[in-house]
Amino acid sequence: MAVPSFLARERIIARPGFNRWLIPPAALAVHLCIGQAYATSVYKAALVSHFESSLTAIGIIFSIAIVMLGLSAAVFGTWVDKNGPRAAMFTAACFWSAGFLVGALGISTEQLWLVYFGYGVLGGIGLGIGYISPVSTLIKWFPDRPGLATGMAIMGFGGGALIASPLSRQLMNWYDPTYDGTIGTTPTGAAVAQLFVTLGLVYLVFMMFGAFIVRVPAPDWRPDGFDPSQVKAKSLVTTENVSANNAIKTPQFWLLWTVLFCNVTAGIGILEQAAPMIQDFFRNGETSTVLAATAAGFVGLLSLFNMAGRFVWSSTSDYIGRKPIYMVYLGVGLVLYVLLATVGSTATWIFVILAAIIISFYGGGFATVPAYLRDLFGTYQVGAIHGRLLTAWAAAGIAGPLIINGVLDARGTPGELTAGDYRPALFIMVGLLAVGFVANLMIKPVAEKWFEPKNTDVPTAASTTGDRNLTR
Amino acid sequence: MSTPRHAGDQQATTNTPTALVAFAWALVGVPLAYGLYNTVKAASALFGG
Known part of the structure; x- marks a missing residue:
């Protein structure tokens, strides 16, 4: 077109x-x-x-x-x-x-x-x-x-x-x-x-x-x-290019799809229920020690950590590498989820800190994935590959709420739930994060057979016509 | 601020006005600061309540 x-x-x-x-x-x-x-x-x-x-x-x-x-x-x-x-x-x-x-x-x-x-x-x-x-x-x-x-x-x-x-x-x-x-x-x-x-x-x-x-x-x-040869020296980072059509035929794409799906599903589990969740975790009978205004403040705090995580963690990945940072998102995230399920209801500050860090990993997962794709598949059609990977987000947008709402519906009625009612959903998220962690560990460099010919890059008319008047 | 360079040809160079860069950053930075301020204000209920 x-x-x-x-x-x-x-x-x-x-x-x-x-x-x-x-x-x-x-x-x-x-x-x-x-x-x-x-x-x-x-x-x-x-x-x-x-x-x-x-x-x-x-x-x-x-x-x-x-x-x-x-x-x-x-x-x-x-x-x-x-x-x-x-x-x-x-x-x-x-x-x-x-x-x-x-x-x-x-x-x-x-x-x-x-x-x-x-x-x-x-x-x-x-x-x-x-x-x-x-x-x-x-x-x-x-x-x-x-x-x-x-x-x-x-x-x-x-x-x-x-x-x-x-x-x-x-x-x-x-x-x-x-x-x-x-x-x-x-x-x-x-x-x-x-x-x-x-x-x-x-x-x-x-x-x-x-x-x-x-x-x-x-x-x-x-x-x-900038020396591209230094980029190549890092493991998993290629200077080759893979087309979008070929990328989806590689195990790396689907492993990363799984990683993103698991990370996003786990994050949505908290985001979806943030305000009622903090009130339910500190419920005493029919009333919660956390007021509605405080719960709204908690939602605001999560938004801040969601945003900050996107910038901070993604920038950090430039130094420690994409695979290690996802090991942090998924591995440390898993531990934090376990802590949330077991000791999260002991004090409000513990609950808030755990949830905030988990949400920062959720944001970081979104922001780091384009660079991970660049590392694996090159820059040739990284936008198109990213677009296809985002179907994991759509799937997680359905799965996350289904898990959390499904478990909570089975446990009781809103307004009467307690921390214990959230535990099955939280442990499902722990399992998902474990799956994502393993998927990330399995990611290896893309096989050479998928690489485009050497002179391939994103097509630009100027590169083929040399029309310098068109440049700005 | 990194100034990009172009290798190997004789294209006319350009000089991006610093004012344009500053204006562009202000255009996105001011609304973001407004949003951050309001969110921090809302989140402060968590610590004050």
Whole structure:
């Protein structure tokens, strides 16, 4: 599928002297916007009331979006790699913004299916393309620090929710002054529709800014002082390239898929239930020693650790290596989960510290995986391979809540659960992390038979035509 | 800040304005700081309650 010339990859090849530190903010401009997907709880109750529906029916909006994220990242990954980050960011901005506008129309006309189609399907496609759009570009601009580079961008996805939550409350307060953001007040549907229109337009401008400033490096560019031969010296790191179609035929891809699935499922187990979980762990009869406001603070703290983990752990992986860092995520995470299940209810501070570190590993797992893919499969189609790997996220998004909710439903009713009721679910997560740990241990360098011919790199028109006027 | 170099050809060079880099970082940094501030404020209930 061809793209208009102003979006084409060959139009955005950087001239010598271009400052690569302009690329992370371009990536963040996209990820900070699409990270809104994790802030949907702000208006969930308002939509339930507006549509006179159930939490489940409204929750489906988010579920559709996440499934579409995984599917679109997998399906459009090759297109993103071929056409470059500007085309991908532009397309993601159009879909993400259109999703909000169609969603707003659905709310205004009380057509829930339009919200499913708008935010869920269109927005979900924007999420998937937007999520992978800057990843391979960042890896190419920062071959010396790929973990740092992708950590910065994917940290933005976590940061997007931190921005969207208070911003949405503030905007809905403007559109419906009776809503003040406190527990017990709910904005009107009209206020949510106006919020959707506002966010749709603001995100469009913001993401277009990212698309406007992003550039790709010339094929033979490398940063000062960077010696690719040193990269090759590290185990598991290749300077060869594997295509996306071949990558999914290798055991390494599926082992990493398993690693990501296990890590994300375990993290979702806590994230999904964070607020009720801390209250249930410290329940004394019918009341909890942890107040609702404190539980909300706990959710905020987890968001911070989720975001920080993406940056800190992914950057650390540049020094200690990708395989060792996943041994930490999964191995130490496993121990922390056991501690959470056994001694987590002895003191609030113990519970909070354990959960916060576990969630930082969850975020770190997301942020480090593109660099791990680069190490294993090279940069040739790393965006497309990353897109296909994200199906593990979609699968974990289904499995994680199913495990935790399934166990809790079997143990009792919400509001009466205690720490002991969570133990079976937590030990299932321990088992999953053990599986992930073993899968990570089994990852070896990719066999030579999958490598592309030596002169293969991401195609750029400039590299084949030498058209220097096209470079920026 | 690393300034990239291009090996082996005679392409015209460019000089990315520092102001543009600073503006781009501010554009993403200010909203992020706003989000962080509000989240830390919410999380403080955990330690104050």
